[in-house]
Amino acid sequence: MSTLEIRRWAPTGDTVIAVQRGPEPGGAGGLYRAFGETLRGLKTTFGRLVEGTYVYQYPEEKIPVYPRFRGRHKLHRFEDTGLEKCVGCSLCAAACPADCIRVVAAENTPEQRVSAGERYAAVYEINLSRCIFCGYCEVACPFDAITMGHDFELSDYNRDDLIFTKEMLLAEPLERTPLRTEDE
Amino acid sequence: MSLVTATVGYAESWWIQILKSLIIFIVGFSMVPLALMMDRKLMGRFQNRFGPNRVGPFGALQPMADIFKLLVKEEFRPRTATGFLFALAPAISILTACVAFAIVPFGNTVDIFGTQVGLYGIDPSIGVLFAFAFSAIAVYGLMLGGWASGSKYSFLGAMRSAAQLISYEVSMGLSLVGVIITCGTLSLTEIVGHQESAGMWLFIPQFVGFVVFMVAAFAETSRPPFDLPEADAELVAGYNTEYGGGRFALYYAAEYFHMVIASGIAVTMFFGGWLLPFGIDPPTWVDPIVVLVKITLVIAIFVWVRATLPRLRYDQLMSLGWKVLLPLATANALVTAILVTVLD
Numbered sequence: 001m002s003t004l005e006i007r008r009w010a011p012t013g014d015t016v017i018a019v020q021r022g023p024e025p026g027g028a029g030g031l032y033r034a035f036g037e038t039l040r041g042l043k044t045t046f047g048r049l050v051e052g053t054y055v056y057q058y059p060e061e062k063i064p065v066y067p068r069f070r071g072r073h074k075l076h077r078f079e080d081t082g083l084e085k086c087v088g089c090s091l092c093a094a095a096c097p098a099d100c101i102r103v104v105a106a107e108n109t110p111e112q113r114v115s116a117g118e119r120y121a122a123v124y125e126i127n128l129s130r131c132i133f134c135g136y137c138e139v140a141c142p143f144d145a146i147t148m149g150h151d152f153e154l155s156d157y158n159r160d161d162l163i164f165t166k167e168m169l170l171a172e173p174l175e176r177t178p179l180r181t182e183d184e
Numbered sequence: 185m186s187l188v189t190a191t192v193g194y195a196e197s198w199w200i201q202i203l204k205s206l207i208i209f210i211v212g213f214s215m216v217p218l219a220l221m222m223d224r225k226l227m228g229r230f231q232n233r234f235g236p237n238r239v240g241p242f243g244a245l246q247p248m249a250d251i252f253k254l255l256v257k258e259e260f261r262p263r264t265a266t267g268f269l270f271a272l273a274p275a276i277s278i279l280t281a282c283v284a285f286a287i288v289p290f291g292n293t294v295d296i297f298g299t300q301v302g303l304y305g306i307d308p309s310i311g312v313l314f315a316f317a318f319s320a321i322a323v324y325g326l327m328l329g330g331w332a333s334g335s336k337y338s339f340l341g342a343m344r345s346a347a348q349l350i351s352y353e354v355s356m357g358l359s360l361v362g363v364i365i366t367c368g369t370l371s372l373t374e375i376v377g378h379q380e381s382a383g384m385w386l387f388i389p390q391f392v393g394f395v396v397f398m399v400a401a402f403a404e405t406s407r408p409p410f411d412l413p414e415a416d417a418e419l420v421a422g423y424n425t426e427y428g429g430g431r432f433a434l435y436y437a438a439e440y441f442h443m444v445i446a447s448g449i450a451v452t453m454f455f456g457g458w459l460l461p462f463g464i465d466p467p468t469w470v471d472p473i474v475v476l477v478k479i480t481l482v483i484a485i486f487v488w489v490r491a492t493l494p495r496l497r498y499d500q501l502m503s504l505g506w507k508v509l510l511p512l513a514t515a516n517a518l519v520t521a522i523l524v525t526v527l528d
Contacts, residue, residue, distance in 0.1 A: 031508060035395075038492070038493065041492040041493065042488060042489070042492050044492070045230050045488065045491045045492045046230075046488070048229075048230050048231065048232055048491075049226075049229045049230050051232060052232070053228075053229070053232050053233050053234055054232050054233070055232070055233045055234055057234075
């Protein structure tokens, strides 16, 4: 125990910075100051009144989203051949933390070619009422077949309507969301 | 045998009184949605946003939509509620508010088609005590409502309301004693008359009284920063937790009505009622408009303060009421009394 040296921390000179304390509350002075501070607060809020508003009137004015905004998913086709990019590998379904993707794969045949690979997704469903829009499916996809779009206005009256099928995901979405330009 | 009575300043024939009370009732109830709308719109502006602006032009029909929504809702009643009182309590609240509004004068006695009519509901010689009497009865509305709901939150809210309202009633009354001493009368029309002859509105000589009155008025109407009765973060909604539909609408309207009344009394006592500044003497028909505009401006102060100050803690509320406002009001009354005696 003798090796333990107790050193008091006793700063001196420049290391000591005196904290500025406000006056003690209470008393007549405190009352006077409280009154003054209240007036100062009133002035501050009045300044906000003069300043005007900073509000987007949402359904009419939409805030443009960033290019990497993660909205509703899209499935893609090859532009030249028109074949689906998705090969039904189910990696997206495996990566999905919310377990909202269902893929049922089927073999491509020479008569019916749907995708570029050996197999294609016969069923591809995303339950958007479960999706958390994390974008892991997009990352997991080896063929960039699924990407996150920009659409975020997805409310519906019926839960069943929020299960998006392959046709809905492949269809060119109605661009309802403005995209931010480069300088915005 | 002596009977304590109050004389009424000027009494008209019965049909004028009925007409007058109808008109004042209608005006009062038009002020309520106006106060509600101002509260929401101004509050929005103070926070850099528009208030409600969807219903009607500039959202002007929002209060109607709110009231309609409340009226078509289910009148829920908890199983633990005491039926009769549960229904009666909101009625007490709104009734006392309506009655108290009757003493706010909108002008002096005027000559309408050869008939002398006072532009006020009633001008009793006890004047402002009448308003205090009814705002004291209004506490029953809150307390009975909270108690009859048979719910913990309601009861706690009611207890808080009662304690707050009774505490601040004292300072509110005392803050007006200075005005009453200066004018030598309790009648509200005569107080305005005194301000006219003195050529100075009373908020200048009675500034301390005015400040105390305003602070107490915020507490009396349970407006922020004294909205402890319905402190949303602590109690669910205070005494009206279990109320819904039309009864809630009554409570809600009563709250705003109290605000209008407090503004009306402030205007009459401190801002010269129907008088205009700088000795402008407009025709008589302008008087009620002047009063209404002044009331609206005072309501704007209510909203402004709401936008500025955070809610007080319960002990802070009590210590402000009893340790600050009450001594201030008492000192104000004392100093005024001494000055009035010395200067006479």
